[in-house]
Amino acid sequence: MLSALVLLLLATPELPQKGEPPLTERTKRSGGAIDPEQAKLRFDDADLAFELLPDARRLNGTATLTFTPTAPLDELRIDLDRNLPVSAISIDGRALPRESWSNPDGRLVVKLPGRVPAGRTFRARISYAGTPHVAVRAPWDDGVVWSQAPGGRTWFATTAQGYGCDLFWPCLDFPTGEPAAATLRITVPAGLSAPSNGRLLGVDKLPDGRTTWNWRVKRPNTYGLALNVAPYEQVSGTYRSRYGNAIPMHYWHLPGRAAQARGLFAEFAPTLDFFEAVIGPYPFADEKMGVVETPHLGMEHQTINAYGNEYRKAVEGFDWLFHHEFAHEWFANQLTAADWDDFWLHEGFATYMQPLYGRWREGEARYAAMMDLQRQQITNKAPIVRGRPMTSEEVYETAKGGPGVDIYYKGSWILHTLRRLIGDKAFFDATRLLVYGRPDPRPGNFAPRFATTRDFEGYVRQVTGRDHGWFFDTYLRQAALPELIERREGGRLLLEWRTAAGAPFPLPIEVAVDGRIEHVPMTGGRGVLAVPAGAHVVVDPHARVLRRSLAVEAMQAQRAGAR
Structure with a gap:
């Protein structure tokens, strides 16, 4: 006769492990070309109710989504992982029959009860529940993370940048698909807290000891909504x-x-x-x-x-x-890239802010040291920007032909070089226009916005009065770095820029001649500097320009061979 413990074990479903349950290829895609039917939707509001069931590692959800179509709409297409099956849908309070919707591969398609004309707001209420996908190695891949806090209590989090918001709520899974506002109502077991996005509206205590944490956030980034559950303690203050x-x-x-x-x-x-x-x-x-x-x-x-x-x-x-x-x-949530092809606007700027902060705190020596560490990570395997709609993974994963970490470190070095080229005032003026859409941001006079690489180029042109297309084309739209060729002929130093595209690259360069700094304009990509015989010459002595480095390439090759 089986013991009660064995019977209990046999009756208990196996909890999901990392990578389970599996995801469809559609769910793994975030961004890319926008579905024409989804492009018709203005996302006005998301009211999201979640119930976390740690013992079963399940998530129950009810999403009330408000849309206004910009063109007549016959069906609603919403991204949602099929591991979270839908049990009920209503449109403006009218329950739909089960045959009105399907979700074979991670896109929920709902047949509307009637054509919705352009400009008419409607509300969809979607109830779902299931076992959310467990991330293998968050945050480099996505899903939920189950862990234990001290004392063995639940420690839970979500992360969704790569695969997208549809991992745990029904959404428009592309950067410009963010709602104008979202309310999150997160119900958790007794003794646990659920800090989330935006402003806390209040915490409701339920009769069974559970609590519901209510939050309201304006213009949330699609992958930026997050669930966090643990027996948290809090430190607070006012800035x-x-x-x-x-x-x-x-x-x-x-x-x-x-x-x-x-x-x-x-x-x-x-x-x-x-x-x-x-x-x-x-x-x-x-x-x-x-x-x-x-x-x-x-x-x-x-x-x-x-x-x-x-x-x-x-x-x-x-x-x-x-x-x-x-x-x-600032660089992802206030300014959001309009397409993942512009991913570097998030990561390049965020990475560059760290050496700038080092400079702010300690000066140029710290800045130079931090930039040098970043320089060693640049791989130049693919262009950072390719000029077409991209998914997050197509940019982030080198195995899929993307630039990978270059959106961080190469992006940072491009900004470093640009700042030295156009000067601090122009650089930060252009950055402010990119982030806020205006030169004079003050609390209350701006809102989150979308922008592209071309927009940033336009802001640089606006504040400098010059077209720097040659700069952005070479650094962002080509994989290979420009190479600076140096030759000494008699009493002259001959310099020439060479790029993969063979286009003119008139980036000025500094040269130290026996410790004296000379500025070489490099008009048309070439420059000449008179150099006395026997003089000690150092090109770009302050490392202000991103260019090909044989030393870095040799170091990287050696490291790769040692693996």
Whole structure:
């Protein structure tokens, strides 16, 4: 006779492991060419109710989505992982029969009860439940993460940048598909907290001891909505902005880590001050600056950035992971790339902000050291921008032909070179236009926006009065770096830029001649400098220009061979 324990084990369904349940190829795609029917939708509002069931590792959800079509609409197409099967749908309160919808591969197609004319707002209520996909190695791949907090309590998080928002809620899974606002109602077991995006509306205590955490966020990035559940403790404070407003700051951390949490929290206000001084106002001051400790490394979840860097100390004196994700409040959440082909606008700028912060804190030596570390990571395997709609994975994954980490480090070095070319004022003026759409941002006079690489090029042209297309074409639309050829002939130094496309590349260069800095204009991509016989010559002595380096290539090849 089987024991009660064995019977219980046999009756208990096996919990999902990493990578389970599997995803369809459609669910793994985020962005790319937009479905024509989805392109008709203006996404007005998302009201999202979640119930977390940790023991079964399940998620129940009800999404009430409000849309206004810009053209007549006969069916609603919403992205949703088929591992979260739909049990009911209603349109404007009218329940639809089961045969009205299908979701064979990760796109929920709903036959509307009648044609919806352009301009007529309608509301879809979608009830679903299931086992969400467990990430294999978050945040480099996506899904949910189940872990344990001290004491064995639930520690849960979501991450969805690569595969998209449809991993846990029905959405429009492309960058410009964000709703104008979202409400999140997150119900969790007793003793757990659920910090999330935006402003806390209140916490409801249910009769059985569970709680529902209610949040409201404006213009959330599609992948930026996040669920975080644990027995969190909180550190809070207020930042008095140089713009005159007060910004609430919150950090949710695991029990037993109060000292480390206070140390990280001490970085919040100085980092805010840096960004407000250099870029402009914190974009979400009327909601909060929020960070939450997560069982994965990190992600730029709007106003609730994920932090999992284990409070590691660094020679720069600040936490790079916290700083990088916080930079995305400007470069990803306030400014959102209109297509994943412009992914570098998120990652290149966020990466460049770290050496700029090092410079802000300690000066040029720290800046140079940080830039040098980034230079070693540039691979030049694919163009950063290809001029066509791209999915997130097509950009992020080198195995799929994407530039991979070059959107971070090469993007940062491109900005470093551009800043030296056009000067600080023009560089930051163009950056401010990119982020805010205006030169004079103040709290309350701007809103989150979309932009492209071409937009940034236009802003650079606007503030400098010159066309720098040659610069962006060479660095962004070609994989290979420009190479600077040096020759000494008699008393002259001959310099010539060579690019993969063979186009003129008139990037000026500095040359140190016996310690004296000379500026060579490189008109038409060529330059000549008189150099005395026997003089010691160093080209680009301050490493201000991104160019091919045989030394870096040799080092990278050696490292690759040693693996």
